[in-house]
Amino acid sequence: MKLVSVESLSGNPLLPNAILETLIDYFPKGYSFSLFSKRLITPPSLSSVRVNSALLLSENKGKDFVLETFPNRWKVEQDNLLEDCYTIPLVQSELYHQEMNEQFIKKYNYKFVVVDYRCANSILRGAPIFAAGVIASSKSLCKHDSVLIVCDWNSQCTRGEKIDVNDNSWSQLCAFKEDNPFIFLGIGEVIMERSEIYQQHTKGIAVEVKIPIFDTVQLHSLPKYLFAQNVSSIFIAHLMEVRFDSTILDCCAAPGGKSGHLLNNLLKEIIINAKAEGKDFKEAISQSKSRILALDRQKSKVEDMKNSLWNQFDSLLQYNPKILECKALDSSKLHVHFQPNTFDRILCDVPCTGTGLRPNLQPPSLHPCQTLEALQLQASYQFRIVKEAIPLLKSGGILVYSTCSITAQENEMQVKKILEEFGNKLELMDLPSHLRQNPKYFTTGLTSVLPEHDAIKCLRFDFVECDQTIGFFACRFRAK
Ligand SMILES: C[S@@+](CC[C@H](N)C(=O)[O-])C[C@H]1O[C@@H](n2cnc3c(N)ncnc32)[C@H](O)[C@@H]1O
Numbered sequence: 001m002k003l004v005s006v007e008s009l010s011g012n013p014l015l016p017n018a019i020l021e022t023l024i025d026y027f028p029k030g031y032s033f034s035l036f037s038k039r040l041i042t043p044p045s046l047s048s049v050r051v052n053s054a055l056l057l058s059e060n061k062g063k064d065f066v067l068e069t070f071p072n073r074w075k076v077e078q079d080n081l082l083e084d085c086y087t088i089p090l091v092q093s094e095l096y097h098q099e100m101n102e103q104f105i106k107k108y109n110y111k112f113v114v115v116d117y118r119c120a121n122s123i124l125r126g127a128p129i130f131a132a133g134v135i136a137s138s139k140s141l142c143k144h145d146s147v148l149i150v151c152d153w154n155s156q157c158t159r160g161e162k163i164d165v166n167d168n169s170w171s172q173l174c175a176f177k178e179d180n181p182f183i184f185l186g187i188g189e190v191i192m193e194r195s196e197i198y199q200q201h202t203k204g205i206a207v208e209v210k211i212p213i214f215d216t217v218q219l220h221s222l223p224k225y226l227f228a229q230n231v232s233s234i235f236i237a238h239l240m241e242v243r244f245d246s247t248i249l250d251c252c253a254a255p256g257g258k259s260g261h262l263l264n265n266l267l268k269e270i271i272i273n274a275k276a277e278g279k280d281f282k283e284a285i286s287q288s289k290s291r292i293l294a295l296d297r298q299k300s301k302v303e304d305m306k307n308s309l310w311n312q313f314d315s316l317l318q319y320n321p322k323i324l325e326c327k328a329l330d331s332s333k334l335h336v337h338f339q340p341n342t343f344d345r346i347l348c349d350v351p352c353t354g355t356g357l358r359p360n361l362q363p364p365s366l367h368p369c370q371t372l373e374a375l376q377l378q379a380s381y382q383f384r385i386v387k388e389a390i391p392l393l394k395s396g397g398i399l400v401y402s403t404c405s406i407t408a409q410e411n412e413m414q415v416k417k418i419l420e421e422f423g424n425k426l427e428l429m430d431l432p433s434h435l436r437q438n439p440k441y442f443t444t445g446l447t448s449v450l451p452e453h454d455a456i457k458c459l460r461f462d463f464v465e466c467d468q469t470i471g472f473f474a475c476r477f478r479a480k
Helices: 006-011 017-026 033-040 053-058 063-067 102-107 117-123 170-176 231-240 257-276 281-287 299-317 331-336 372-392 412-422 433-437
Strands: 002-004 046-051 085-089 112-115 134-138 146-152 161-163 181-190 205-212 226-228 247-250 291-296 324-328 343-349 393-403 426-428 459-461 472-479
Touching: 006 033, 006 181, 017 033, 017 372, 046 231, 053 257, 053 299, 085 231, 112 117, 112 161, 112 181, 117 146, 117 181, 134 146, 146 205, 226 257, 231 257, 231 343, 231 393, 231 459, 231 472, 247 257, 257 281, 257 291, 257 299, 257 343, 291 299, 299 324, 331 372, 343 372, 372 393, 372 412, 393 412, 412 426, 412 472
Parallel strands: 002 181, 112 146, 134 161, 247 291, 247 343, 291 324, 343 393
Antiparallel strands: 046 085, 046 226, 112 134, 146 181, 181 205, 393 472, 426 472, 459 472
16 A cells, blocks of 8 residues: 555646557647646646526526625635636645655554545545445544545455455555555545445445645535536637527536536527517516527436436426426437427537546546557447537527547547538538637637638637637537
């Protein structure tokens, strides 16, 4: 057993070799892969929340109301590009550079809570530890103990395992299990009994994170008018330019972050339009023919998404529940269910390899995409969905394509293929002018794949260029 810092992981290959090799092939010469590795294991330097502005508008509440939600010590700011986005800087805590020596570990009586890499990723972004995320813990663990929170990077522990470390055994363990690094994530307080944590149906928080290595605002229980969302994802609804009378299709919608934003903007536009016409907004919502259809292949995800969207927007949806429909459907067979030229706006936020997600403590051996063939298969699947969606777009309508991946195959190569196959129906659309003039979070698409005039119409969120975001890609097309 060896306790190491998150930083020490950056020396390892953090993505499967096949993915790293293809990134090298297409990324610009001189791209800093060492900075890429460092940033891949750390969270973006900004946390962000999106405001459900339709709710505030309907209640005549303003910006101060948002700022008052957060304790003063957080430097919450409204973004100067995206008016519905508020950002909160991430701070390295005093524990970030703490040496993992025996003296420090002894201070916590050798008490550990061990989590898996998924839970570790959430902790690094300000989440508490839910019972399901705990893999193992010290034999003598009790409620209210202060504990060292560590991630079992090599998945060596079995669930419920009792870790028995004390003054006598610590140095022996260090020597024997050198190759099993536990990544130090912070100090927590146990708030559940040990026996309860491992029971099959236990839900809820097992450990509060008291001093995380990265200090950021807790975003897991926000009021209805705020939604935790990455900055790059907040761009999507801005690219969609929803109008009060839009009919919208979200092909791959669960868990519903972007659908929620689209729904918010639709309701907001209906309210603004009603006010401009001197009408009551409740009546305008109830008479609206606008629709948003949020699809996902997995039924259980659709149920959760529907509950989440209704929880946020019940006060407005009650006037017209038909505005939102959530449906379990396979978007690679859209032509079976819909007529051509049906939607004004379509979002294809397609399933992807997730190579832009950060922090990412997933060991590369567990990554679902291990070979170039697997990556190409994923890209073909994404293309099938877009290919089904394109005929459903009305003339003049907007289709946004996005992924949280950074490979050329899932992004620029798809754009190229879409233009080659559907150039008679679609054109790549420029960014809204306010985003183009101040591209602080994103760069252009890869010019190793696309000609310059197309590349500048793409948004590539590259965390080597900008530490404030995850890796992400988006672009938009207009139907001729
Ligand atoms: C990147 S996630 C979407 C995230 C979502 N747009 C959001 O912002 O919350 C991709 C989703 O596509 C769904 N999916 C995969 N294949 C699909 C298909 N053929 N039809 C519809 N949904 C699909 C997955 O279940 C997954 O929930």
